[in-house]
Amino acid sequence: MKTENKITFEEAMTSLEEIVEKLEQGDVPLEEAVIYYKQGMELSKLCHDKLKTVEEQLTKIITEDGRTESFSINEEE
Numbered sequence: 001m002k003t004e005n006k007i008t009f010e011e012a013m014t015s016l017e018e019i020v021e022k023l024e025q026g027d028v029p030l031e032e033a034v035i036y037y038k039q040g041m042e043l044s045k046l047c048h049d050k051l052k053t054v055e056e057q058l059t060k061i062i063t064e065d066g067r068t069e070s071f072s073i074n075e076e077e
Contacts, residue, residue: 009050016043 007015019040022028028036060068 007046009047012043012046012050016040016047019043 019036023033023036023040060070
């Protein structure tokens with residue numbers, strides 16, 4: 001697996017999906033399942049962190065004069 005800084009969101013998601021498939025099969029030895037679980041948790045955190053970063057970037061706009069302003073989108077419930 002690539003280092004955290006170089007793996008893309010898509011690569012992390014693909015790896016996470018592969019780990020979930022292996023664990024769902026149920027025929028993985030316990031020691032190996034623990035390793036997969038730890039890797040899955042690391043990938044999950046990486047994906048969450050990347051999404052959080054993108055979300056923070058999307059909550060800012062750049063005005064015509066180059067200033068950065070925050071904005072929010074009101075979601076309907």
